[in-house]
Amino acid sequence: MAKELDSSIQYLAGVGPKRAELLRRELGIETLSDLIHLYPFRYIDRSGITPIAQVAPDLAFVQLQATVLTRTLYGPSGSIVSQDDNPIHFGACKRLSVMVEDASGRMEMVFFKGIKWNYQRLVPGATFLFFGKPQAFGTRMNIVHPEVDVPQDGALSQGALTGVYPSTEKLKTGGITGKVMCKLQAAALSLCLPEVVETLPEYILRDRGLVSLPYALKNIHFPKDSYALQKATYRLKFEELFFLQLSLLKQKYVRSRGERGLLMPKVGPDFHACYNALPYSLTGAQQRVIKEIRADLTSGHQMNRLLQGDVGSGKTMVAVLSCLLAIGNGYQTCIMAPTEVLAQQHYANIQKYLKPTAVQCALLTGSTTQKERRAIHAALEDGSLGIIVGTHALLEDNVVFRNLGLAVIDEQHRFGVEQRSKLWSKGPLVGRGPVPENFATLIPPTAEQRVPPIYEAMGGHGFPRQASADQADRVPPHVLVMTATPIPRTLAMTLYGDLDVSVIDEMPPGRKPVQTMCIRQNDRASMYKFMRAEIARGRQVFVVFPLIFESEKMDLQNLEKGYEEIVNAFPLPDYKVAIVHGQQSSEEKNFNMSAFVAGRANILVSTTVIEVGVDVPNASVMVIESAQRFGLSQLHQLRGRVGRGAEKSYCILVRDVKTSKEAEQRLNLMCQTEDGFEIAEQDMKMRGPGDLEGTQQSGLPISLNIASLAKDGQLLTEARIYAGQVLDADPTLSAPQNAPLVRELRKEKYVVKDYSQIS
Numbered sequence: 001m002a003k004e005l006d007s008s009i010q011y012l013a014g015v016g017p018k019r020a021e022l023l024r025r026e027l028g029i030e031t032l033s034d035l036i037h038l039y040p041f042r043y044i045d046r047s048g049i050t051p052i053a054q055v056a057p058d059l060a061f062v063q064l065q066a067t068v069l070t071r072t073l074y075g076p077s078g079s080i081v082s083q084d085d086n087p088i089h090f091g092a093c094k095r096l097s098v099m100v101e102d103a104s105g106r107m108e109m110v111f112f113k114g115i116k117w118n119y120q121r122l123v124p125g126a127t128f129l130f131f132g133k134p135q136a137f138g139t140r141m142n143i144v145h146p147e148v149d150v151p152q153d154g155a156l157s158q159g160a161l162t163g164v165y166p167s168t169e170k171l172k173t174g175g176i177t178g179k180v181m182c183k184l185q186a187a188a189l190s191l192c193l194p195e196v197v198e199t200l201p202e203y204i205l206r207d208r209g210l211v212s213l214p215y216a217l218k219n220i221h222f223p224k225d226s227y228a229l230q231k232a233t234y235r236l237k238f239e240e241l242f243f244l245q246l247s248l249l250k251q252k253y254v255r256s257r258g259e260r261g262l263l264m265p266k267v268g269p270d271f272h273a274c275y276n277a278l279p280y281s282l283t284g285a286q287q288r289v290i291k292e293i294r295a296d297l298t299s300g301h302q303m304n305r306l307l308q309g310d311v312g313s314g315k316t317m318v319a320v321l322s323c324l325l326a327i328g329n330g331y332q333t334c335i336m337a338p339t340e341v342l343a344q345q346h347y348a349n350i351q352k353y354l355k356p357t358a359v360q361c362a363l364l365t366g367s368t369t370q371k372e373r374r375a376i377h378a379a380l381e382d383g384s385l386g387i388i389v390g391t392h393a394l395l396e397d398n399v400v401f402r403n404l405g406l407a408v409i410d411e412q413h414r415f416g417v418e419q420r421s422k423l424w425s426k427g428p429l430v431g432r433g434p435v436p437e438n439f440a441t442l443i444p445p446t447a448e449q450r451v452p453p454i455y456e457a458m459g460g461h462g463f464p465r466q467a468s469a470d471q472a473d474r475v476p477p478h479v480l481v482m483t484a485t486p487i488p489r490t491l492a493m494t495l496y497g498d499l500d501v502s503v504i505d506e507m508p509p510g511r512k513p514v515q516t517m518c519i520r521q522n523d524r525a526s527m528y529k530f531m532r533a534e535i536a537r538g539r540q541v542f543v544v545f546p547l548i549f550e551s552e553k554m555d556l557q558n559l560e561k562g563y564e565e566i567v568n569a570f571p572l573p574d575y576k577v578a579i580v581h582g583q584q585s586s587e588e589k590n591f592n593m594s595a596f597v598a599g600r601a602n603i604l605v606s607t608t609v610i611e612v613g614v615d616v617p618n619a620s621v622m623v624i625e626s627a628q629r630f631g632l633s634q635l636h637q638l639r640g641r642v643g644r645g646a647e648k649s650y651c652i653l654v655r656d657v658k659t660s661k662e663a664e665q666r667l668n669l670m671c672q673t674e675d676g677f678e679i680a681e682q683d684m685k686m687r688g689p690g691d692l693e694g695t696q697q698s699g700l701p702i703s704l705n706i707a708s709l710a711k712d713g714q715l716l717t718e719a720r721i722y723a724g725q726v727l728d729a730d731p732t733l734s735a736p737q738n739a740p741l742v743r744e745l746r747k748e749k750y751v752v753k754d755y756s757q758i759s
């Protein structure tokens with residue numbers, strides 16, 4: 001049907017096989033449709049003409065209308081090439097200088113390429129439009145490689161605003177300059193625009209005051225004026241964000257209506273026992289989040305919840321209480337951590353919390369022995385294990401649960417979606433869930449949550465009552481993903497658009513702020529002095545080195561050098577220094593780590609392996625070496641390792657002499673704020689969301705064409721709200737007026753993997 005849009009770029013006038021290949025390789029453009037969806041990333045205003053006398057080097061781009069006075073050709077050594085020769089030996093020319101003049105003054109245009117062509121057309125006495133970026137050259141100004149146009153009847157040869165397209169060196173040398181790209185776009189548009197079908201229903205265009213798609217496409221490439229450009233940009237950005245949100249919300253809606261959720265109406269004695277024995281009361285935020293989780297568990301729908309909370313905000317407690325809720329309903333639970341050290345620490349903490357309960361808990365990691373493994377496997381299968389804490393080892397096929405009801409995944413960004421989805425297949429078979437008894441009362445469910453017991457809920461909706469080994473009969477466990485990487489709201493909304501998000505935005509009371517300072521390498525002596533004073537007071541110190549080199553070997557050398565220096569400054573027998581890094585065997589790692597955790601070592605030198613989770617309340621100083629090499633969120637995570645006890649804590653950022661302006665900004669921000677969300681927002685602004693730590697593995701194939709998560713947060717929010725309204729009015733999008741939406745959502749770019757569907 002859509003012939004032109006789908007046709008290969010190769011057959012467009014001015015392209016051909018060579019350029020087609022270039023466009024495909026460099027920009028991924030294969031069809032005319034691809035081409036017209038490559039938008040300019042900025043525009044040059046060519047509407048005005050600047051008098052030469054007013055040209056200043058701080059002007060970005062200027063357009064002059066001037067007459068050629070003289071031309072001078074220069075050879076390789078700067079010698080002037082004679083123009084009397086006939087023909088001129090252009091091959092020997094390295095530079096062409098053209099002096100031009102308008103009523104206000106004179107200026108030089110310089111060419112290093114296209115010398116012959118420019119020489120021949122820029123004849124003295126002729127008037128041209130010159131467009132380019134002026135630069136100061138000594139006391140004079142010139143423009144190197146200006147664009148040259150012939151003025152037409154006083155009117156300019158191009159529209160007032162000219163788009164600048166993404167380009168690469170290869171494209172330019174392959175002949176696809178900015179100007180050529182504009183021509184290709186114009187040709188493609190004239191062929192395609194009649195075929196472009198509006199993607200948004202009429203009522204949405206009206207509601208939101210949006211221009212039509214053909215108008216938007218035309219004006220994004222060749223704006224009639226700045227107003228038209230604004231309208232076009234707004235429409236295209238809104239559309240992109242709207243469809244993304246519509247797609248995510250639709251999945252969420254479908255899932256929340258699905259009946260495949262384990263019903264967990266009881267609270268159970270273990271929850272109460274643990275809760276009542278807590279040495280502190282939960283923060284308001286912790287209570288709120290537990291209520292949210294409890295509501296999910298009693299809803300009859302599968303929970304997919306992201307729990308965000310800054311380091312030290314008390315997520316572990318929430319995880320344990322959630323597990324106890326599931327256990328209270330006869331289910332098993334697992335808590336998966338990204339590293340062995342972290343899994344061990346979780347295990348140790350959780351065991352403490354479980355003391356007052358009857359719940360059995362075990363640890364399963366790569367270094368669990370075969371014998372222990374067998375016992376664990378057996379206890380998982382017979383259901384006697386309530387909580388299993390572990391690493392990826394939990395995902396192995398031979399780990400079989402009797403009835404996994406809740407999976408908690410800590411520090412999610414270390415895991416990929418694939419791994420997460422593997423847990424789904426470990427859910428219990430339909431029909432093996434326990435029959436609920438009375439509702440418990442600690443957090444009473446609302447009327448809506450009082451759904452019928454699981455058998456009826458499922459039977460009533462056509463689910464098989466019979467247990468079977470078939471995957472399709474498994475009910476996925478509830479999933480709680482915990483992350484300490486504060487994700488800016490706009491990003492969370494998109495990356496986790498189909499998850500529910502809970503935020504612990506309150507720190508446990510009694511926390512003292514961590515005093516952060518940034519020092520230079522040559523302040524090292526006074527830093528050591530400070531460290532000695534802290535150690536004398538019985539405190540411990542972290543010293544973290546960045547991973548600098550590509551090779552692990554080199555990093556290790558770097559770390560070992562640093563370690564030696566610290567050992568020299570803090571010698572035995574007064575001081576004990578432990579070292580932990582990725583190249584150690586897990587035995588070595590554990591030995592050193594536990595020496596520090598138990599207080600036998602005063603200083604722990606390490607790479608970023610301690611980044612996540614490790615809790616040593618007695619550590620009061622975090623030294624970060626070559627801090628300029630770390631990203632903001634990593635610095636924030638590291639700083640979160642101290643300030644966990646009652647003592648005043650410090651974070652010392654040691655920066656190298658060579659520190660870029662940007663890095664300096666990061667370090668300054670660290671000294672100014674401890675708010676993880678503010679840091680995350682700033683981080684995104686400074687780096688763009690693309691390489692924001694923790695998002696690469698999100699598994700959501702989102703690539704925005706025109707909207708920016710960093711800059712268009714407000715519009716994203718609007719689009720999400722609006723998408724919600726559209727779905728509220730027509731949850732299945734089956735109304736005739738919404739047909740265009742359904743058609744558009746089928747396109748691959750909006751298909752976002754639904755976690756619960758991956759197997």
Ligand code: ADP
Nearest residue numbers: 280281282283310311312313314315316317508
């Ligand atoms: P996170 O995993 O979010 O970084 P943790 O769960 O490790 O944080 O909790 C950090 C510390 O705060 C732990 O030592 C924990 O015992 C303590 N803690 C948790 N909740 C509270 C609370 N409500 N009041 C006081 N201390 C708390």
Ligand code: MG
Nearest residue numbers: 312315316613
């Ligand atoms: Mg934690």
